[in-house]
Amino acid sequence: MHGVEAFELVLGLLVLVIGLHWLALKLRWPPATALLVGGGALAFVPGLPAISLDPELALVLFLPPLLMDGAYYTALGRFRRHLPGILSLAVGAVVFTTLVVGVVVHWIIPELPWAACFALGAIVSPPDAVSARAVLKGVHLPRRLEALLEGESLLNDATGLILFRFAVAATLSGVFHTGEAVQSFAFVAIGGVIVGAAVAAGWVFLARRFGDRMLVMLITLLLCWAAYLAGEAVHVSGVIATVTAGLAMGWYQHVILSADVRLRANSAWQIMVFVLEALVFILIGFSLRGAIERVGGIGAIPTSWVQVIIAVVLTVTIARFVWIFASEAILEIARKAGLKRARPLGWRQATILGWAGMRGVVTLAVPLTLPVDMPGRDLMLISAFAVIFATVVAQGSSLGALIRKVRPVDTDPLAKMAMPAAEAAMARARMAVIEELAYAPDGTLIHPQMLEEHRKRMRFMERYEEDASAAMDNLRPHFDVLLQAIAAGRTELIRIHRAGLIEDEVLHELERDLDVEELTITFQRGD
Template identity: 35%
Template sequence: MSTVELVSLLLMLGALSGLVAQWLPAAPLPLLQIALGAIVTLPHHGLHVKLDPEVFLLLFIPPLLFADGWRIPKRELYRLRRPILTLSFGLVLVTVLGVGYFVHWLIPGMPLSVAFALGAVLSPTDAVAVSAITRRLHLPAELQHILEGESLFNDASGLVALKFAVVATLTGVFSLRAAGMDLVWMALGGVAVGAALAWLFVRLRQVVTRRLPEDAILHIVVLLLLLPFATYTLAERLGVSGILAAVACGITINFADLERSEHVAERMQQQSAWNIIESTFNGMIFLLLGLQLPAIIGDGLQDHPGGAWSLLGKVVAVTLVLLGLRWLWMSVAVRRSMHTARRRGRQVSQPTPRLVAVATLAGIRGAITLAGALSIPHVLANGSPFPGRELLVFMASGSIVLTLLVAVVGLPLLLRHQPDEADAPRQREMREARVLAAQAAVETMESMDASETTWPRASLHDDVEYAEVATRIALEYHRRIEAHTPEATSAAEMQREHRLEMALRLRCLQAERAELYRLRRVHRINDHSLRELVQEVDLAEVSVRKHLQGTHSQNGGL
């Protein structure tokens, strides 16, 4: 199958899976995509998709990690940093070693370095898959933030560990001291490259948008979409971690965006583009798993002559060890870290046994796991086949499917009686933010006078009209209700009042948005709340500007 045909097929199946998910809301989208891909390819016994491992890694990993770093709420990331880092690095190390030694014992023919590579592949979790399963359940907000932060950083740490395991297999040499030094260099260098490129992009964006404020929007968004790939490629060429570079670049861009509250069109196009890219790339990875599932099963059976049931039993055993290590780590290390955080005065809740079980089953393996498995090279440096590659891909694919199935069954049972009050803090802070934003809009409008607005002044009663319109808008912000249609004696007066009203609304909306960004900068709200609230203001501003343009054209450009 050619690349063009493959991409066309994946896009078509991605759109089809989205429609099917609307008809079957109880089924998570990742499972539907895997099943749909397998159904399509079953008559052909698996589509033999041959993607270069390095190209596959470059295509899927940078945009997904960049988007994770850009979207994750930084306030909660800092507040819950101890349990997040404990999961992202401590659990990854335990998983690599525990799963690696267990697989080497379970399958003696698999080299230890390859077994460690399997452990590294299985380390990253998929918060997107968890959200797809729990979207109609009441997952506690604090746990959701921990899972998002864990998924962000264990993607990077797991894939870095995978790189070391693959290098050890390719060269047959591994030094713990040298690996530790390389890890520090790769990590610090990757973060530095990502932050530096993001800073350069931010400076370029400021210069361009200052000189070409309207025409440059599309070009800026396109450059932003290409930024993760450029960051990853440059970091890898410099010998540092392109994975961490993509994450650091996304986080840096997010902080820089806090100073661009007035760029409405750019922000709306940027968010729409990233929503499409993120959902498309995640879907393509799960569809690729489904498309190749029959071939993966066949290659796995060929690489492991023990039979299908024996191989399936090994996948189940590895998945149980994976979940067991996670449960043990959550029960001991994470509970201890959260207890330490509480003792130091930070308000974090101690997880109950039920929440520990929920967090364990929420350790779903997904897109990054499959991308990491398929990125493993087919041959060694001497041209011989990479030992146990097909078996490794099979074990990783089987663990993805099993963790998804376990979560689909287990999470609804565990969260069935979870109270709805879990999301109250976020709803409360959003209500407070709306009130403060409205107050900022009223204060801005009250400090203005008619001379500060751009509207047609053709009557001796301009000041009276201004006061009437300003009072009406102020009452609307206080009550948040529909504005009354102004009573006027003529169409011209109605038109002038309408334009004045739209101009005042525009200033008020800008004040609302500025206040929301200020609340985010002082950590009164998080990134999720900011994104949702600003989107409301942006949509309102787009509507107001359309009204102004329509009125302007009706008046012949006056």
């Protein structure tokens, strides 16, 4: 494909993303479902060029920023608190699913080597961070359940990739040592943490010393790829390195990045993540065409393969429920035995956790890296696509309805300080500084308006802390008036600019001030 044609194709895909995303909003579908189905349907339209997705490029292009995005916004306190449950899902459930899928596939096709069966299991076993984030947007979940799903989606790709590499090596060499595999797994995981922490430390060092905000934004945006590529370069888990760096950046950015850099970088980052996330699902759908053509078309798929594909889809779904509810039973037994830290989720949250097992970019890209002489390679490709479609379309589309039907209850204890109390504490700290600096050394009041303004704010915050709902109900009409005043100021600013009375530089400066003021009021209204 010519370079200009490739660029036109990318632009066409972006237009397609806009159309499908708008359609999903109108139909109230998860955007991932519309993008996946739309891409898959369009891939078979006659005359459209075939799109092949380089697997190594897919992993290095899409996975690091989307993992970093999840890690950056992860609540680190809840992540640490629920780490045993996260590891149970990210490691235990993935290993269990890999083994169960391998056994089922070997039972249906005995001639396929055991290691190849387990390789297929490793491909389809890890739920995907991209799919989970895309489907769970706008869905309200209990905090513990949200922490488990977010943490699992960040770490289980590493488990699946490591298991996959072991299984492929065992298939091609015919040799597998459990002890060596466990040691290698531990080395790759711990090494990923060390590399990620080192890369994050480098980011902290540079961000504190670069005076130019564009340079700080650039190294912040590139951190995900730096961590991933560094991990892969030293043969440890690039996934875990990226997640570690993302968690560290999310923790330190509050004290390292200026407000200006943080706002600008977040805006650029959100646009980039939206585009990459959407293109992932579009390209998954388009890639289905190549996989079907490689086996000679849908009609050429053997009956035994159809049985395997159906069995794999059912197995990955059932195995997840089995692991989760078995873990629930163990926690319940431990709780009754007097172990206070054992807190079962309950059947409501466990049901949602079991159904939220969407697969995505890793399950797509990994089988495309299989050697040509790998036994069962085409079967693995078709099975992987089937699992992605079944989980994203079926589970992703019905997850919101399931949550509304089951109505999970948030059983996590509340924090000691709610938002009204936190805002009141901040207001008291600001008031203390204003009261100190509003007077000159000789006791003369030099900032009377500022002092009165903060006293009014302090009195409001005290009422807000006592009854947040009533305070906001009284304040919203005030905010509405301010927003209308800002709109009038914006209209007048544009009028005098269009009349040629001010220069463009003045327009941009004053418009920026209005934007910041409007954004501040919008945040205060809680919109």
